[in-house]
Amino acid sequence: MRCLVISPTPSHPANTGNRQRIQALLQRLKRQGHEVHFCFVAREAVGEPDLEAMRQAWDRLTVLPYNRAQERRSKGRVFGIDDWFPPGLEAAIAGLAEEEIYHLVMVEYVFFSRALELFPAGTLKVIDTHDVFADRDRRLRAIGLEPAFFYTTPEEETRGLDRADLVLAIQDAEREELEERTRALVVTLGHVPPVPPLPPRGTATPPVIGYVGSSNPINQAALAALLAAADLPALAAAGAEWRIAGGAARAVPANTPPLTAMGEVDNLESFYAGIDLAVNPHQGGTGLKIKTVEALAYGRPVIGTADAFLGMDPEAPFHSSGSAAALAPLLQRFATDAAYRDEVAAASRTLFARYAAEVSSQAAILRDRQTLEHALRRPRALLVTDIPFWEESLGNHARIAEMLRVGRPVFDTDLFALRQMDAADRAAAQRLLGGRGRVFSIDDQPETAAAAIPAWIEAKQLLEPFERKQFSRQHFAALEAHLQAESYAIGIVEYIRLSYLRHARGFPATRVLDTHDVMSLRAQNFAHFGLEHHIRIDVPEELKILDGFDLLLAIQASEHRFLERSLPGKSLYLPHSLPPGPRIDASRPAQRIVFVGGDSPMNRDGLRWFVDQVWPCFEARGDVALHVAGSVCDSLRELPAAPRNIVLHGPVADLAGFLDQADIGINPVYYGGGLKIKTVEYLARGIPAVLTEEAVFGIEGGAGTAYRLARSRAEFVGHLLALIEDPAGRARCAEAAFAFGRRQFGRAVSRRALQAIADLGRAATALPRRAA
Helix, strand or coil: CEEEEEECCCCCCCCCHHHHHHHHHHHHHHHCCCEEEEEEECCCCCCHHHHHHHHHHCCEEEEECCCHHHCCCCECCECCCCCCCCHHHHHHHHHHHHHCCCCEEEEECHHHHHHHHHCCCCCEEEEECCCCCECHHHHHHHCCCCCCCCCECHHHHHHHHCCCCEEEECCHHHHHHHHCCCCCEEEECCCCCCCCCCCCCCCCCCCEEEEECCCCHHHHHHHHHHHHHCCHHHHHHCCCEEEEECHHHHHCCCCCCCEEEEECCCCHHHHHHCCCEEEECCCCCCCCCHHHHHHHHCCCCEEEECHHHCCCCCCCHHHCECCCHHHHHHHHHHHHCHHHHHHHHHHHHHHHHHHHHHHHHHHHHHCCHHHHHHHHCCCEEEEEECCCHHHCCCHHHHHHHHHHHHHCCCCEEEEEECCCCCHHHHHHHHHHHCCCCEEEEHHHCCCCCCCCCCHHHHHHCCCCHHHHHHCCHHHHHHHHHHHHHCCCCEEEEECHHHHHHHHCCCCCCEEEEECCCCHHHHHHHHHHCCCCCCCCCCHHHHHHHHCCCCEEEECCHHHHHHHHHHCCCCEEECCCCCCCCCCCCCCCCCCEEEEECCCCHHHHHHHHHHHHHCHHHCCCCCCCEEEEECCCHHHHHCCCCCCCCEEEEECCCCHHHHHHCCCEEEECCCCCCCCCHHHHHHHHCCCCEEEECHHHCCCCCCECCCEEEECCHHHHHHHHHHHHHCHHHHHHHHHHHHHHHHHHHCHHHHHHHHHHHHHHHHHHHCCCCCCC
16 A cells, blocks of 8 residues: 655654654554655654655655644643644645545544545545543643643544544553544554564673663653662662663762663663663553563563553563552562562563564554455444443443453444433443444333234244243334344343343344353352242253354353353353553551442342451451442441441442552352452452452462462451461462453453454354344
């Protein structure tokens, strides 16, 4: 393809992160065989040698003048999306559109998106975003920094994004935010610097730690926080040296071992060749942290905050510290523990190899016009449910919401809700579906008078006895009416009690059931404790119903194996997953024990057992308290005598914030079946936890390291006491929990499953629609 790239930032010299990104992306286009014309809008001054370097690098260079004095702020406190795109620039780019035919036009930054409208229909139009600019000013001010670049409103940014066919986000968290709002297809395309990996320095000399960064306020604040927390005399006593390069070196105090201020460095390869570890204490901000990827590309291990590794989905705890200050003890450990140095090096190599492979795969979308157009023609799925998952207040809500978020990159999804929805419900559901999805509900269809099961279904004997009991004529008729107007490649039904809806005329060819649980096995589990489950079905009937679907989504491994043995080729393992995030600070004293749960019988009975049998051993202590969140709190309010040192929070709006304050988690449920979402939350956040066998049902491995398994009251008390009183043991458990949780419940597994659904949906659209 003949490609035109329009940028306010030069590709040469590649001495800043955004320039490195542009240069690497354009070089990749060249390697893919494309003709690359670079239009540099001279918002930044460069010398003739750099202009010549750009002429040599690209097939054509056009330089357009730019006057910063014409930049305005038309939206009050913020910029409008076109405020940095003056009329003179518009006229110049319109001239380029007239004199040459381009197959693809890409603009660097959303505030140049007006250029895309100047090219004719049929031109593939792409925005390389670099960052999220909606509310960027607020995010920076929230961490004490004044914005110094472009910032706008979500509405204005969305207006710019909608001008493109394809939007490139530099990391997944930004992709998720952008795709919530725009109709354009948003994909992640990361950045791998084209630099050679360097050999290790060896172990004969004391370790050298390195940090390189500009003097921007974000870097200065993060470095200052780390330096304030670090035990510099202890590092010096261990023989370590800490070299700080770039503009950030100006903040290094003089004559303070082991610090060495190196100032600006002309040769980054030489800088990295001289260090054993790169540290990145980045806090706040958005975008991919180029200095993290750069150090890994040069073959250097990296320790950093979760913000420093945004977009890389790390699994190691030293790649996800919650703050710059929390890195200080890790640096000391690196300086004094050779085995730890090996562990950090190995994890860093593994992380970079995986990331580089992901970026290579992501870039394939730009390989040729056919590939890109194929990606733009995505299958559309219909999700049918009566669960208000957009509230995200229960485990099944979280399951469905996460499936939608992870599925957005591979297929578009519409919702058909079998319940009434007000404006707030629709807005919340729309955010989860993304800008390409649509919200429909039973409100949108005329009410149908109650009637018997349709005669044509009876004639074909399509329903099992269980389905006959669940059948709703109103829901069935409403769905059929919707399917007369809309067509889909994939139909996803939530829970077996809605399985009868697969018989609706016009139901998509690829029929998927999200099981949540194998209900017959769950009913057996309840019966073992003398309880009756609200869904009554035996194994043979359930399997017969399940066989009517093309794919069955299993939330945990043991159920997946059961379904695969019973119905070969139909089960797809789709565990609950969580996005990358920081791990908790396990170095603080253990004061806050947490439990989160909805008002289910399993949660009520489990929590009451804990309060009755375990908490009396701890309630008289003055140093710990049990904090309970969720509607399960109601079960304790009913007790005649309130136990001491229990705080009932009820439903919390910010569950992530509640869990971030946790020191220890508990899950005392002893029946139920299915995957326990709260257990997954504990593990993936690195919260040391005491869990029952039922709480880890379907989770394989990790007992004794990633969590403490309690099979009795005595074990529950003993494990909880040990975690409270042994800070070192609690810290080890926290590290193991985080690593185990990220491996088991990171998004890689769920991405593969949802891609398989999309692939099956694409294939099915080429086949004739099956008869009802």
